[in-house]
Amino acid sequence: MPRLLETDSLDLLAGHGVPVPAYATAGTPGEAAAAVEKLGGKAVIKALVPTGKRGKAGAVKFVSSPAEARIEAGRILGLTVRHFPVGRLIVMETLDIRREFFLSITFDPTGRCPLVLFSPTGGVDIEEIVSERPDQLFELPVDITRGLEAGECAAFAESAGLEPALALACGGVIHAAYQAFRAADCRTIEVNPLAEIAGGRVIAGSGVAVLDEQALFRQPDLEKKLGEEQGNGWRPLTDLERAIREIDAVDPHVCAIRFNELDGDIAFLISGGGYGLSSFEQITREQGRPATTFDITPGPFEEKMYQVVKTVYAKPGLRGMVLSANVSNFARVDRRVAGIVRALKELDIDYERFPVVVRYDGPGAEEGRRLMAEVPGAEMYGAETTLEDICKRIVDLAYGRKGAEGP
Amino acid sequence: MSILLDENTRVLVQGMGAEARRLIPTMKDYGTRIIAGVSPTRGGEKVEGIPVYNTVSAAMNKHEIDLSVLFIPARFARDAALEAIDAGVPVVNVVAEGVPHHDACEILTRAAKTGTMIIGPNSQGMLSPGKAKVGGTGGEVPDLMFRPGPVGIVSRSGGMGAEISLALTRAGIGQSTYVAIGGDLLIGAAFVDILKLFEKDPETKCVVMFGEPGTAREEQAAEFIASGEFTKPVVAMIPGELLENMETPATQSHTGALIERGVGAPSVKKRLLREAGARVAERFSEIVPLVREALNEAGGA
Numbered sequence: 001m002p003r004l005l006e007t008d009s010l011d012l013l014a015g016h017g018v019p020v021p022a023y024a025t026a027g028t029p030g031e032a033a034a035a036v037e038k039l040g041g042k043a044v045i046k047a048l049v050p051t052g053k054r055g056k057a058g059a060v061k062f063v064s065s066p067a068e069a070r071i072e073a074g075r076i077l078g079l080t081v082r083h084f085p086v087g088r089l090i091v092m093e094t095l096d097i098r099r100e101f102f103l104s105i106t107f108d109p110t111g112r113c114p115l116v117l118f119s120p121t122g123g124v125d126i127e128e129i130v131s132e133r134p135d136q137l138f139e140l141p142v143d144i145t146r147g148l149e150a151g152e153c154a155a156f157a158e159s160a161g162l163e164p165a166l167a168l169a170c171g172g173v174i175h176a177a178y179q180a181f182r183a184a185d186c187r188t189i190e191v192n193p194l195a196e197i198a199g200g201r202v203i204a205g206s207g208v209a210v211l212d213e214q215a216l217f218r219q220p221d222l223e224k225k226l227g228e229e230q231g232n233g234w235r236p237l238t239d240l241e242r243a244i245r246e247i248d249a250v251d252p253h254v255c256a257i258r259f260n261e262l263d264g265d266i267a268f269l270i271s272g273g274g275y276g277l278s279s280f281e282q283i284t285r286e287q288g289r290p291a292t293t294f295d296i297t298p299g300p301f302e303e304k305m306y307q308v309v310k311t312v313y314a315k316p317g318l319r320g321m322v323l324s325a326n327v328s329n330f331a332r333v334d335r336r337v338a339g340i341v342r343a344l345k346e347l348d349i350d351y352e353r354f355p356v357v358v359r360y361d362g363p364g365a366e367e368g369r370r371l372m373a374e375v376p377g378a379e380m381y382g383a384e385t386t387l388e389d390i391c392k393r394i395v396d397l398a399y400g401r402k403g404a405e406g407p
Numbered sequence: 408m409s410i411l412l413d414e415n416t417r418v419l420v421q422g423m424g425a426e427a428r429r430l431i432p433t434m435k436d437y438g439t440r441i442i443a444g445v446s447p448t449r450g451g452e453k454v455e456g457i458p459v460y461n462t463v464s465a466a467m468n469k470h471e472i473d474l475s476v477l478f479i480p481a482r483f484a485r486d487a488a489l490e491a492i493d494a495g496v497p498v499v500n501v502v503a504e505g506v507p508h509h510d511a512c513e514i515l516t517r518a519a520k521t522g523t524m525i526i527g528p529n530s531q532g533m534l535s536p537g538k539a540k541v542g543g544t545g546g547e548v549p550d551l552m553f554r555p556g557p558v559g560i561v562s563r564s565g566g567m568g569a570e571i572s573l574a575l576t577r578a579g580i581g582q583s584t585y586v587a588i589g590g591d592l593l594i595g596a597a598f599v600d601i602l603k604l605f606e607k608d609p610e611t612k613c614v615v616m617f618g619e620p621g622t623a624r625e626e627q628a629a630e631f632i633a634s635g636e637f638t639k640p641v642v643a644m645i646p647g648e649l650l651e652n653m654e655t656p657a658t659q660s661h662t663g664a665l666i667e668r669g670v671g672a673p674s675v676k677k678r679l680l681r682e683a684g685a686r687v688a689e690r691f692s693e694i695v696p697l698v699r700e701a702l703n704e705a706g707g708a
Contacts, residue, residue, distance in 0.1 A: 001665075107508055109592050109622040109663065112515040130669055144512045185509050214662065215507035217482060273590045273661035274564020274619055278646040278691060285649060285690070297504070326566030327573055329531070329546025330429065363547045383551060383573055388691045 001187055001233060002211045003050045006090055008225045009207040012184055013191070017176035019203040021093040032073030033066040035091035041065055044092050047076050049084040050230050052208070057081040062094060083235030095205060100193035102129060103174060105181045107188075108141065114181065116140040116148075116174055120160050122193040142178070150175040169202040170194065184222055185215035232260050240292075240315055247307040255299040257308065264289030266398050267312045267321035270387075271295045275326040279387045283322075288395035291318060298331035305339030313347055320355040320398035324390055327383050328362030336360060337368035337380075344375045351377025355397035359390040381407060409535035409584040410559070410604040410611070411498060411526075412439075416539055417471055419496065420444045421463065421487045422478035423454045430478060430543060431455040437549055439539040442470045445490075463494040474498040476532065476541040484528060485510035492523045501527035501589075502542045508662070511593040518595060525595025529661070531565025531587040544569065544587060556581015557612035557705075558698060559605040561598060563590050563624070563663065567617045571644075571694060575615075578695045580702070583611040590619070590661035598628035602637050611639065613701035615694060618645035619664045621671035629679035640701035641685040644694060647673040 004012065010020045022039060025048060026032035036043040047059035054060050059081045063069040069091070079086050100122030108115035119129050121136045129137050138160040142148050154164075154171030162170060173194060181189045188210040195205040216223045231237050237245065238261045248257040268290035270279040276295055283290055292312060296304065313321065323340060325331070337360065344356065356375075360368055361383035372380040381390055389407035418439055420427055423446035432455060435441055443458050443466040450461030460466040463475070475496040479487040481503040491499045492514070501514070506528040518525045526533065532542015536553040544565065545553060552573045558580055562568030565587040572585055586601050588594055598616055605611045618625040625645055631637055647664075651672055666672055677687045686697040 106667075107512060107593060109594075109624070110627070112519070112593055112595075113512060127669065143516060144509070145516050182509065185507055187508060212508045214481065214505045215509065218507070272564070272566035273664065274562070274567035274617060274646070275570065277619065277650075277664065278567060278644075281646045281649050282690065326570050327548075327552065329543045329548075329569070361551070383577070386574060386691050387570065 002213055002216070002226050002230055004209045004211065004222065004225060005048055005050055006046065006206060006208065007048060008222075009209040010204065012180050012209050012222075013177060013189070013204055013207050016180040016183065018173050018180065018191070018207075019201065020207065021095060021203060021205070023090050023092040026073060026089045026091050027087065029070040029073040029077070032089055032091055033070040036063060036069035037066045039091065039093050042094050043069065044094055045069060045072055045076060046090050046092065047079060047081050047086040048088040048090045049081045049086060051082045051084055051234070054081055059086060084231065085236070095195050095203060096198050097193070097195045097205065098198070099196040100205070101170060101196070102126065103177060103191040103194045105178055105186070105189045111141050114142040114144055114178070116142065116156065116178065118157065118160050118170070118174065120162060122195075126190075126192075147182075148175060148178045153178075165200055166196060166202070169196075169200060173202050173204070180209070184209060185212045185219055186210060187212050240311070243311050244308060247304060247311065255301055255304045256297045257304060258293075258295040259308075260293045261315070262291055262293065264291040265317050265319045266290055266394060267315065267318050268292050269294045269308065269312065269321065269323040271325045275324075275387060279324065279391055282388050282391040283395060286392055286395040288391070288398065291315060298328070301332070301336040302339040302342070305336055306343045309340050309343035310347065313343070313349075318354070320357070320394055322357045322390060322394040324359040324387065328360070330363060332364040333360040333362050334364035334367035334371060337371045341371045341375055344378055349377065355379070355394060357381070357390050357394040357397065359385055359387070379406065408608050408610040409538060410601070410608050411584060411586065412474065412533050412535045412539050412541060414438050414440065414538040416440060417442045417473045418539075418541060419463065419466055419470075419472045419475040419491075420457065420478060421475055421491065422446065423449055423459055424478065427478040428455060431457065433545070433547055433549075434540055437540045437545065438537070439541060442472060463490045463496065467494050467496070472496055474500065474541065476500040477502055479503060481505035481507070481528075485514055488514040488525070489517055492517050492521055495521075496523065498524045498526065500530060500532060500541055501525060501595075502530055502532060503527075504529045504590075506591070508591075508593055511591060515593060515595055524600070526586065527589040527591075527594060529591040529594070530589040531568070533584060533586045535584045536582050542587070544585065552576055553585065554581040556583065557610060557702060558582045559601075559608070559611040559614040560585040560617075561601040561605075561614065562587055562617035563619045563661070564617055565590070570691070571615055571617060574691070574695055575698060580695070580698060583608060590663055592622065592663040592665070594663070597624040599624075599631045602628060602631060606637050606639065612705040613640040613642065613698060615642045615644075615698060618643060618673075618676055619661060620645075620647040620673050621663045621665040621667065623670050625676035626679050629676070629683040629685070632680070632685055633683035640704050641680070642688060642694060642697045642701055643677070643680045643685045644688040644691065645673045645676050645680075648677065
C-alpha cells in the first residue's frame with residue numbers, strides 16, 4: 001500500500017492542525033550538520049525511507065552537536081533499512097517528552113467504519129500493545145457520515161485514563177488527525193509517539209500516512225509525492241519490476257498489471273486475487289519456487305501479455321513458466337493466448353529444458369487452443385483441469401520429476 | 408428455491424454504458440427479470456429493450472424493484488449506491504473493483520441505517536443456476552460453470568467462486584445460489600449474512616465458503632456455525648497458510664487480503680472453522696469429495 005514518507009505525512013498532519021516538530025531534510029552529512037545547527041545544535045536524525053522499524057535498524061539517532069550530526073548522518077546514509085537504502089534524512093527538532101501515547105486511525109472491516117485507536121502507552125509498536133497491553137488500547141468507532149466532534153475526541157481520551165487538560169489536548173490532535181485521514185483518503189494514519197511535552201502541549205513525535213491506492217485518482221498531489229521510492233511496498237523495485245512497470249505504464253488503465261519479483265525459479269504468471277493466491281500456495285506446497293507474482297485486469301490482453309512473457313523469460317535462472325487465470329466470464333482467452341504465443345514463437349524455446357504450462361478457459365477458448373497449437377512444445381489446458389493440476393504439472397516438468405504425466 | 412435472486416426477482420440496472428450493454432443480454436438470456444435501467448442522461452430511451460430512467464426514484468415510481476446492480480465505474484459508485492439506498496432498493500450489488508475505501512465506508516454506513524443489503528464492492532455478482540444472474544458472474548458461458556442443485560456457494564473471490572462452481576458442476580453436483588461477496592476490505596454482506604439466508608433456504612443442503620487472509624469474516628462465520636444457528640454442513644477453503652511467514656504478499660489485488668494487527672491469519676481461520684465443525688479443504692481437489700461427504704450428512708442430493 002502506498003505509504004507517504006515521514007516528511008509528507010507530517011506535512012499532511014500539520015496541514016490539518018496537528019502540532020508537529022520543526023524539521024529539515026538532508027542528503028549529505030554537511031546538510032545534516034547545517035540543519036542541526038539551525039535547530040539549535042541538538043536534533044534527532046532519522047532515515048527517510050518508506051518503511052517502519054527504523055529505530056531497530058539503527059537509523060534513528062539523537063545528536064547534540066553539528067559535528068556529531070555529520071558523523072551520524074554519514075553512518076545512517078550508508079545503511080539499508082528493511083531493504084531500502086537510505087538516500088535522505090529527516091533532521092528533526094528534539095522534544096522534551098514527558099509522556100508518550102499511541103494514536104492510529106484506520107478502517108475496521110468488521111464495523112465497516114473508521115476506527116480511532118488510542119493508547120496511553122506509546123512509543124512501542126501497535127503489535128506490542130495488542131499482545132502485551134490489550135487493556136491499554138482504546139477504540140472509538142466513527143460514523144463516517146457524521147464525522148467526529150472535538151468534544152467527543154476529548155471525552156474519548158479521558159476515557160483512556162487521561163486527566164482532563166491532557167485529554168483536551170490529545171482530543172484536539174485526534175480530531176485534527178481524523179480530518180487529515182478523511183481529506184487525504186487514507187487507509188491508515190498513525191502518530192507514534194504522540195508526545196506530551198513541557199507546558200502540557202501535545203505534539204506528533206512522528207507520523208505515517210498510508211494512502212488508498214483506489215483513491216489516488218482524486219489525490220493527484222499526494223500521488224506525485226509517492227514517486228518510485230515506494231518500491232513494491234516492502235523493498236525498492238528490481239530491474240525486472242521496473243521493466244514490467246514500464247510495460248504497464250504505456251496504458252496503465254487498460255489491463256493494469258501487478259507484478260513482484262521473488263527469489264524462485266518458476267515464472268508464475270497466474271492472475272486473479274483468490275485464484276493467484278490459491279495457485280501460489282499450491283505450487284509452494286508442491287515444493288515449487290515461484291519467481292514472480294502477477295495479476296492483470298481483464299481487457300485487450302494481447303500486447304501486454306506478449307511484452308510480459310518476453311520480459312520475464314529473460315530473468316536468469318528460470319526453469320519454466322506457468323500462465324493461468326480462473327475460467328473467465330468475458331475476458332477473451334484467445335486475446336491472452338495470442339500475446340503469449342507471439343512471445344513464445346519469438347523466444348524459440350526448447351520446451352524440454354524450459355516447460356511452459358498454460359490453463360485458460362472461457363469465451364474464445366477454442367480459438368485460444370488453436371493458437372496455442374502453433375507452439376507444439378507448450379502445454380495448454382482448460383476447464384477439464386483445475387489449478388491444482390497445472391501447479392503440479394509445472395513443478396513436475398520444471399524440476400524433472402520422473403514419470404510425470406500430464407493432467 | 409435459492410437466495411437473494413431467482414426468476415421472479417425484479418432487477419434494476421444502474422449505469423447504461425458499455426459494460427451494461429455487454430452484460431444485460433447475457434443476464435436476460437439466462438432468465439434474469441430486468442425491469443428498468445437508470446442513466447442520468449438517457450431517461451426515456453430504451454437500451455436492450457429495457458426502459459431507462461434518469462434517476463432510481465423515477466424508475467421506482469413506475470416499477471417495483473427488488474435488487475439493483477451497478478455497472479458504474481469505481482469512482483462514481485458511491486453516488487449511484489447512495490441513490491439506490493435513498494430510493495429504497497432492498498438489495499444493491501456493487502460490482503466495480505477499485506472503489507475508494509472512504510466511499511465504500513459511506514455506502515455501507517448509510518446502508519446499515521436503512522437496512523439495505525449491499526453485496527460488494529468488488530463483487531462479480533450472483534447467480535442462481537437455471538433462474539437468474541446479475542453482474543459478470545457466469546459471463547457468456549454460465550452453463551459451463553453452473554447447474555441447479557443443493558450447494559450454496561459464497562466467496563470473497565469471484566474467480567475462485569467460479570472455479571468451485573465449475574468443479575462441482577463437472578462432478579455432477581449443482582448449486583442453489585452463488586454469491587460473490589467481494590474482495591475488498593470493506594464489503595457489505597459477509598459470510599454470516601449469507602449463511603443466514605442459506606439457513607432459511609430449503610433447497611440449500613450444504614454451503615461452500617471460500618475465504619482469504621485478512622479481516623475477521625471467516626472467524627465470525629466460525630463463531631456463527633459454532634453457535635448452532637447454522638445447521639447445515641459447511642465446506643471451507645482459505646488459502647494462504649503456507650505463506651503466512653513470507654515477507655512479501657503473494658498477491659495484492661484484493662484489498663481485504665491483508666493480515667493486520669494480528670487479525671486474519673488463514674491458520675487461525677481454518678482452526679476456528681474446524682473447531683466449529685466445518686470441513687476445511689487444504690487443497691482445491693478436496694472440495695468436491697468434502698461436498699459429497701457434506702451432502703451425505705445432510706441426507707440430500
